[in-house]
Amino acid sequence: MLMNNPAGKAHVYGDNIDTDRIIPGKYTKTLDAQSLAAHVLEDLDPDFRQKLTLGDILVAGDNFGCGSSREQAPVALQTAGVSLVIARYFARIFFRNAINIGLPVMEIPDHDIANDDRLEADLQQGTVRNLTTGKTYQAAALPPIMFRILQEGGLVNYLKKYGSYQSL
Amino acid sequence: MLTTAEKILSQKAGKTVRAGELVVVSVDGVMATDTTAPSALKAFAKMGGQTVWNPDRCALVIDHAAPAPNERIANLHQLMRDFAQAQGIRLFEIGEGICHQVMVEQQYVRPNEVFIGADSHTPTYGALNTFACGVGSTDLAAVMLTGKTWLKVPPTIHIRCTGQLPPHVSAKDLVLFLTGKVGISGATYQAIEFEGEAFAQMSLAARMCVANMAAEMGAKTCFVHPKGLSLPYEFEALYPDEGATYAATYEFEVSDLKPQIAAPESPDNVGDITPHLGQPVQYGFIGTCGNGRLEDLQAAAAVLAGKRLASGTRLVIAPASRAVFLAAMNDGTAQTLIEAGASFITPGCGPCVGSHEGVPADGETVISSANRNFKGRMGNPRAHIYLASPATVAASVLHGYIANS
Numbered sequence: 152m153l154m155n156n157p158a159g160k161a162h163v164y165g166d167n168i169d170t171d172r173i174i175p176g177k178y179t180k181t182l183d184a185q186s187l188a189a190h191v192l193e194d195l196d197p198d199f200r201q202k203l204t205l206g207d208i209l210v211a212g213d214n215f216g217c218g219s220s221r222e223q224a225p226v227a228l229q230t231a232g233v234s235l236v237i238a239r240y241f242a243r244i245f246f247r248n249a250i251n252i253g254l255p256v257m258e259i260p261d262h263d264i265a266n267d268d269r270l271e272a273d274l275q276q277g278t279v280r281n282l283t284t285g286k287t288y289q290a291a292a293l294p295p296i297m298f299r300i301l302q303e304g305g306l307v308n309y310l311k312k313y314g315s316y317q318s319l
Numbered sequence: 320m321l322t323t324a325e326k327i328l329s330q331k332a333g334k335t336v337r338a339g340e341l342v343v344v345s346v347d348g349v350m351a352t353d354t355t356a357p358s359a360l361k362a363f364a365k366m367g368g369q370t371v372w373n374p375d376r377c378a379l380v381i382d383h384a385a386p387a388p389n390e391r392i393a394n395l396h397q398l399m400r401d402f403a404q405a406q407g408i409r410l411f412e413i414g415e416g417i418c419h420q421v422m423v424e425q426q427y428v429r430p431n432e433v434f435i436g437a438d439s440h441t442p443t444y445g446a447l448n449t450f451a452c453g454v455g456s457t458d459l460a461a462v463m464l465t466g467k468t469w470l471k472v473p474p475t476i477h478i479r480c481t482g483q484l485p486p487h488v489s490a491k492d493l494v495l496f497l498t499g500k501v502g503i504s505g506a507t508y509q510a511i512e513f514e515g516e517a518f519a520q521m522s523l524a525a526r527m528c529v530a531n532m533a534a535e536m537g538a539k540t541c542f543v544h545p546k547g548l549s550l551p552y553e554f555e556a557l558y559p560d561e562g563a564t565y566a567a568t569y570e571f572e573v574s575d576l577k578p579q580i581a582a583p584e585s586p587d588n589v590g591d592i593t594p595h596l597g598q599p600v601q602y603g604f605i606g607t608c609g610n611g612r613l614e615d616l617q618a619a620a621a622v623l624a625g626k627r628l629a630s631g632t633r634l635v636i637a638p639a640s641r642a643v644f645l646a647a648m649n650d651g652t653a654q655t656l657i658e659a660g661a662s663f664i665t666p667g668c669g670p671c672v673g674s675h676e677g678v679p680a681d682g683e684t685v686i687s688s689a690n691r692n693f694k695g696r697m698g699n700p701r702a703h704i705y706l707a708s709p710a711t712v713a714a715s716v717l718h719g720y721i722a723n724s
Contacts, residue, residue, distance in 0.1 A: 310465070
């Protein structure tokens with residue numbers, strides 16, 4: 152499957168953004184993704200939803216998505232219109248959850264992306280171009296199985312297609 | 320020369336695997352809660368799932384918002400009940416307890432297994448020296464469908480604690496201390512092995528308290544070495560090879576450890592309690608997969624016996640399971656706590672995750688035996704949460720300010 156390459160404006164936040172800040176536990180008990188999106192990041196930045204344009208890119212520092220295993224966190228971001236999350240590195244459950252639901256994530260340990268920079272990612276190459284500064288960043292390569300899952304648009308599609316995990 | 324993680328995953332993969340390798344492994348058991356199961360069941364259906372791979376090793380637990388506070392959550396619970404009935408899998412009803420407590424108590428997880436739980440505190444089963452790993456809903460659905468998951472074999476951090484903890488310094492104080500040292504992301508993508516005299520003397524409950532907070536260090540899984548572990552059934556005590564390769568090693572002598580506290584808004588914001596003594600608190604909470612067990616309630620009761628909570632404070636207690644609650648009733652612990660002014664609520668996660676009962680008010684300071692104090696954690700981003708041992712929580716609501724006796 153051909154993956155759409157994310158492109159959009161950067162919204163930059165700091166380190167250790169936990170899943171309670173991404174989507175507070177009080178909102179997580181639902182199957183309605185829109186109701187999750189309505190509250191995404193509200194305790195971190197109450198204006199986030201207003202600032203966000205469909206396809207924009209969330210950029211963070213270290214350890215993005217630490218805390219709970221709630222898959223509602225990447226679902227909330229994806230449903231709100233975030234097309235890609237870039238961090239210096241991610242907490243592992245968030246990282247898996249994002250790929251499993253088809254939300255691209257890229258680990259770029261040395262990025263210096265600033266708020267409102269225009270970004271363009273190439274998921275196949277694992278690169279991000281900063282159109283504002285002209286810089287290009289190389290992301291850490293995804294494990295091959297995660298790349299395959301992302302290519303299929305998530306783990307549901309992957310397993311619908313293959314029935315089980317293919318050999319690694 | 321293999322670590323515990325490498326040993327267990329090698330057994331499950333049918334070949335020797337080492338840190339950094341990707342493996343597809345057979346999974347022994349899975350569990351999901353009312354936060355994660357509804358999405359998992361939806362994903363399972365979308366994957367084309369008809370029947371789960373092994374109904375005897377799948378469990379669903381209604382613990383995060385139990386009993387249901389509103390119709391939306393009631394309907395999610397019903398979805399879980401219907402699925403469990405249709406698939407012939409065990410559903411733990413409201414009041415049976417917190418997923419991690421009932422999995423261990425009812426022997427849904429045993430030593431030396433690979434267990435996948437749709438809850439981030441699944442590494443709590445490291446108390447049993449099992450490879451237990453938290454995942455999200457779709458990953459969980461995939462295991463329910465295939466009986467397998469893929470994992471990267473983690474490198475391991477080795478934490479040795481020598482010496483005996485002083486009296487009135489508990490496993491919670493120790494694991495808070497370690498969380499402060501390792502940091503909230505210090506063990507990300509890695510396993511932790513806890514080893515040494517301080518752990519060898521611990522009860523199963525205390526080991527669970529330690530393993531529970533491996534998640535707060537970012538760990539994928541953890542193992543408390545089984546030396547001194549006593550279980551109500553026979554098991555093989557598995558140890559890492561001598562000379563196994565560790566990514567990092569910590570060593571602490573803990574016989575002089577002071578009571579610890581994590582200040583808002585991160586569980587690794589830890590230090591000795593001393594500078595916080597006297598800080599006013601309005602609300603104490605004892606419970607959770609961290610510290611809701613009988614010995615935790617007994618520690619609180621020892622502080623509060625024959626006394627009354629300070630005016631202007633309240634104490635909420637959620638036993639970790641029905642079995643814990645019954646034991647606390649049978650030995651008088653519950654009565655002691657209630658006479659002191661505590662409110663008991665349904666065994667389960669209680670106010671920890673802010674889904675239902677026990678939400679703090681704006682500007683209030685909470686002292687809790689839970690494992691997370693992120694902003695908004697208990698349902699109100701304008702409350703401040705400190706984490707401490709059950710004895711410290713009890714002493715603090717007794718006085719109306721942070722205290723440790």
